[in-house]
Amino acid sequence: MSKRKRVVLLIYILFLLVPIYWLLNMSFKSNTEILGGLSLWPHGFTLDNYRVIFTDPSWYRGYLNSLYYVSLNTLISLSVALPAAYAFSRYRFLGDKHLFFWLLTNRMAPPAVFLLPFFQLYSSIGLFDTHIAVALAHCLFNVPLAVWILEGFMSGVPKEIDETAYIDGYSFPKFFVKIFIPLIGSGIGVTAFFCFMFSWVELLLARTLTSVEAKPIVAVMTRTVSASGIDWGVLAAAGVLTILPGMLVIWFVRNHVAKGFALGRV
């Protein structure tokens, strides 16, 4: 039984990794080798594709832009979601359930619906093509998610801790920062990871709200399609580089990520 389980898991993991390996394989090949025939590993190993990306500002600035608005979004989402999640986990107040559900409905709004209104809204207030515009737009789905996950983690902290702290004379802000936030540290880490992830993978809104100054890497990648056909090698290299930030951040939350995927509710 145990052996069969291991085989199933191994097959699944291979299924996950082979397409990624193929992308990696292709990123180390020249275009002539890619189109010249199939080879399981790069024969003429080259870093030229990566060199193109790291020397061309329009490429590497795409990465910087993406990282910038993603970090900004994570920061905004966390700072507004923390107090709200606390309120939802500790208090009953007028319209709390409706508000919670309304927040979640925004996670259900197809981004395609919001493309044009967002474009007009951010143009009219002069934020079009800025990092903050994308960061704010991504709050639409990241803030509800952050509230949801944090509320799950916070509900796991016994309420007696709050009460004891208040009796000991802590004010709310002092209690929140000094005692409560350290207690749900892993929850915050996981939430940050999720905000980062969903903002990083999103293309539609990020592309619509930017043109030059804040253009994200995912939009730059569409450039590789030129008159002479698709530059497969550079496209693959750019793809590989978009996978790396995610793998870096997941390393930090690896022990809590499973709980985070359950939105802190297990």
Add this chain to the structure above:
Amino acid sequence: MSKVHNNKAWWLVLPVFLLVAFSAIVPMMTVVNYSVQDIFDQSSRYFVGVDWYRQVLQDPRLHDSLLRQFIYSACVLLIEIPLGIAIALTMPTKGRWTSLCLIVMAIPLLIPWNVVGTIWQIFGRADIGLLGWSLNQLGVSYNYASNTRDAWVTVLVMDVWHWTSLVALLCYSGLRAIPDVYYQAARIDRASAWAVFRHIQLPKLKSVLLIAVMLRFMDSFMIYTEPFVLTGGGPGNATTFLSQTLTQMAVGQFDLGPAAAFSLVYFLIILLVSWLFYTAMTHDDKTR
């Protein structure tokens, strides 16, 4: 946990409320506004009532993509949920392989959606892709760009590749939360592996499964980028899903009125189905 009634808690929620309202209510009202007007330019706009809705609901193109969308979401749920549970059951519970396993499984979730499309585009092509090339070498004629069946299978396999890990990770954390005494009791009763699954694991997975079903339904119903990059909606309209039809209508043809009416109908469908799941979920919490 009993909660204190305190309306001052609104102050804590206010920033979230304002921020999300800015990103949600203003654009939503713009959409509502478009959906009831015929707009030629800034000065000449006419109130048309529900005309756009009527037109949209009778548009065969939308019926087609709506049907495709439902079939697609159903396929996604039917494949990914059982597969995700199965994978979660095979995952190691302790040891150094656990972290590695978790990280590897999370990789597809962290890849930008257009890159997911690109990966499968490169992987599936008959000339340069391992998958397409191997299949053709084996004598299976395969071309996702020209054959409807192949396009559908590729888009589905891509989604399974992309999202099954989410279901598996959710179930994995659900399984970890089952206390060991349950398994000990089952061992004393000499319960079979199936009985353990059916009567201990599955009931305990219920709440995470509902999250998984809800997330997978919403996201598969809103899918845009991956099939757009992979097949561009083709061959013909075979893999043109709702979001893509909508974007074509709004940005391509600039039919703002019908597109807005369609947006609202689209949103309402997702809301309705998600509400059903949500009610089931909170109902479960109440009875426990």
